[in-house]
Amino acid sequence: MLKIFAYLSRKEWLLILTSIIFIIGQVWLDLKLPDYMSEITTLVQTQSSGTRDIWLAGGKMLLCALGSALLAVIVGYFAAMVATSHAKTLRKTLFEKTLSFSLQEINRFSTASLITRSTNDIAQIQQTVAMGLQVMIKAPILAVWAIWKISDKNWHWSFATGIAVLALLIMISTLIIFVLPKFKIVQRLTDNLNRVTREGLMGIHVVRAYNAKEYQGEKFNSANTQLTNTNLLVNRLMAIMQPGMALIMSGLTLSIYWIGAHLIMDAGGTERIGLFSDMIVFTAYAMQVVMAFMMLAMTFILLPRASVSATRINEVLSTEAVIIDGQLTAAPTNRKGEIELRNVSFKYPNAEEYVLQNINFTVQQGETVAFIGSTGSGKSTLINLIPRFYDVTDGEVLIDGVNVKEYTQEALHDKLGYVSQKAVLFSGTVKSNVAYGKSSTEAQVEKAIAIAQGQDFVEKMEDSYEATITQGGTNLSGGQKQRLSIARAINREPEIFIFDDSFSALDYKTDRQLRMALKQETQGVTTLIVAQRIGTIKDCDKIIVLDEGKIVGIGKHEELLQNCQTYQEIAYSQLSKEELENDK
Numbered sequence: 396m397l398k399i400f401a402y403l404s405r406k407e408w409l410l411i412l413t414s415i416i417f418i419i420g421q422v423w424l425d426l427k428l429p430d431y432m433s434e435i436t437t438l439v440q441t442q443s444s445g446t447r448d449i450w451l452a453g454g455k456m457l458l459c460a461l462g463s464a465l466l467a468v469i470v471g472y473f474a475a476m477v478a479t480s481h482a483k484t485l486r487k488t489l490f491e492k493t494l495s496f497s498l499q500e501i502n503r504f505s506t507a508s509l510i511t512r513s514t515n516d517i518a519q520i521q522q523t524v525a526m527g528l529q530v531m532i533k534a535p536i537l538a539v540w541a542i543w544k545i546s547d548k549n550w551h552w553s554f555a556t557g558i559a560v561l562a563l564l565i566m567i568s569t570l571i572i573f574v575l576p577k578f579k580i581v582q583r584l585t586d587n588l589n590r591v592t593r594e595g596l597m598g599i600h601v602v603r604a605y606n607a608k609e610y611q612g613e614k615f616n617s618a619n620t621q622l623t624n625t626n627l628l629v630n631r632l633m634a635i636m637q638p639g640m641a642l643i644m645s646g647l648t649l650s651i652y653w654i655g656a657h658l659i660m661d662a663g664g665t666e667r668i669g670l671f672s673d674m675i676v677f678t679a680y681a682m683q684v685v686m687a688f689m690m691l692a693m694t695f696i697l698l699p700r701a702s703v704s705a706t707r708i709n710e711v712l713s714t715e716a717v718i719i720d721g722q723l724t725a726a727p728t729n730r731k732g733e734i735e736l737r738n739v740s741f742k743y744p745n746a747e748e749y750v751l752q753n754i755n756f757t758v759q760q761g762e763t764v765a766f767i768g769s770t771g772s773g774k775s776t777l778i779n780l781i782p783r784f785y786d787v788t789d790g791e792v793l794i795d796g797v798n799v800k801e802y803t804q805e806a807l808h809d810k811l812g813y814v815s816q817k818a819v820l821f822s823g824t825v826k827s828n829v830a831y832g833k834s835s836t837e838a839q840v841e842k843a844i845a846i847a848q849g850q851d852f853v854e855k856m857e858d859s860y861e862a863t864i865t866q867g868g869t870n871l872s873g874g875q876k877q878r879l880s881i882a883r884a885i886n887r888e889p890e891i892f893i894f895d896d897s898f899s900a901l902d903y904k905t906d907r908q909l910r911m912a913l914k915q916e917t918q919g920v921t922t923l924i925v926a927q928r929i930g931t932i933k934d935c936d937k938i939i940v941l942d943e944g945k946i947v948g949i950g951k952h953e954e955l956l957q958n959c960q961t962y963q964e965i966a967y968s969q970l971s972k973e974e975l976e977n978d979k
């Protein structure tokens with residue numbers, strides 16, 4: 396929990412310090428009230444006193460109450476300021492940390508949990524800081540000060556107050572024992588609800604097409620009911636607190652009055668007035684003592700709840716990304732766009748088996764190299780090692796003669812124009828998506844879109860290059876999304892293109908036109924293409940055939956047709972279909 400406070404800024408600490416001073420003032424004013432109450436009680440019972448004296452004491456009492464209320468408002472305002480800006484810093488830090496994660500760390504936490512941690516858990520911390528700043532600081536000051544004020548009063552009353560405080564502590568500790576473990580469960584169930592909701596919404600087409608609304612609804616209901624029941628249990632247990640407090644406070648007042656009545660009855664004439672006013676004052680102080688312990692108890696409830704959230708946030712913040720940045724911002728050689736994989740083997744974190752084994756090949760500047768193989772043969776895994784989405788388990792990946800681990804990730808990614816298997820677009824405009832990660836002129840964006848064969852459909856869209864793209868590009872077809880993703884890579888003007896099955900949604904004609912335009916317009920740029928279609932790759936300078944994570948053939952289309960069985964099988968399974976298409 397304390398680690399979370401390390402993210403408080405100087406200004407926030409200053410506000411906390413000012414709040415402490417104001418809280419001390421507030422407690423002082425609160426504890427002044429019973430003194431005036433005692434004065435008024437004595438004045439009322441003293442015959443020589445006038446109404447003016449009572450008004451005067453009453454006026455001072457009112458001023459104290461107003462002053463205390465004003466200070467409480469200011470402290471509340473400061474607390475809200477500190478809590479919200481601290482939460483903002485935490486959200487920012489957490490988001491930046493998450494962005495630095497490789498897929499390995501993201502998979503470890505799960506996307507749903509990372510979202511809950513960035514929202515719900517931070518909201519818990521915010522609430523605790525806002526409440527805690529007022530309650531946690533005030534409680535101990537008030538408790539010590541109020542006890543000191545009543546310490547010289549009648550021991551019978553002090554004894555009654557002691558018993559009330561004890562009853563209060565027993566009640567609250569019993570509650571804490573039952574409620575605390577539930578807080579952890581509530582956060583875990585919130586993760587779960589988040590996951591089920593995301594899953595249902597992201598797969599909404601499949602849910603509809605398979606009439607699985609009920610099935611998905613049940614999944615959601617189960618997660619929702621679990622969370623609701625746990626929350627209900629927590630709230631029901633906490634609901635005991637309010638009446639319990641009222642009972643203890645009323646019981647204490649009654650006891651003080653009952654003890655007071657006996658003491659007054661046993662006392663002599665003049666002593667009686669003093670005892671009566673003492674009793675009134677003591678009751679007020681005793682209430683403050685009970686209030687202070689109540690606030691302390693609330694702190695003990697708030698803190699563990701927040702500490703569950705703080706632990707979850709710290710888990711993310713203290714996770715070191717496994718992909719560590721190198722130092723180089725440029726290759727110390729004159730080479731450009733060269734790739735070499737030396738004895739590369741790879742297995743996914745926590746997996747037993749190697750997905751890639753002993754991969755060796757080189758790609759020269761400007762070459763177009765394709766990767767083909769059956770599904771699951773490791774094509775995507777292989778090219779994901781180049782941008783360091785994962786690091787190799789054995790061997791080396793070199794770009795321009797330098798191990799990719801030695802570059803800073805920024806420098807490495809600047810060399811690459813990567814297009815993922817599933818086209819990813821962000822909410823914004825056509826232009827903002829194509830110029831993503833690189834400030835570009837309108838002409839550059841238009842050129843990139845033209846090479847990616849997207850000009851026709853973009854110019855037909857309302858607002859053309861400024862047309863709105865919804866989150867995930869849901870207002871575009873699969874092929875249109877792919878073309879914009881490709882345009883984004885072209886616009887980067889990289890040394891190396893990496894296309895991970897990025898032409899799969901294009902028709903044969905567009906596929907061919909795009910590759911031709913790319914070849915003409917981006918000469919000298921090395922291109923790696925993962926593809927399923929022979930037609931897409933048969934003109935490549937080199938084709939690498941993968942089977943179960945091993946290279947089983949390297950060469951040109953004609954060579955492989957002669958001497959690579961796996962390639963022959965893939966080619967013959969497609970040729971007739973392709974020939975038909977080409978004849979059109």
Ligand SMILES: Nc1ncnc2c1ncn2[C@@H]1O[C@H](COP(=O)(O)OP(=O)(O)OP(=O)(O)O)[C@@H](O)[C@H]1O
Pocket residue numbers: 743746750768769770771772773774775776777
């Ligand atoms: N994140 C992951 N964690 C564990 N195993 C994985 C992960 N991603 C892929 N794999 C496994 O690695 C193997 C190779 O997957 P990869 O995606 O590289 O194949 P591919 O040749 O690109 O397939 P496709 O043509 O279907 O895209 C598969 O057996 C797959 O189950």
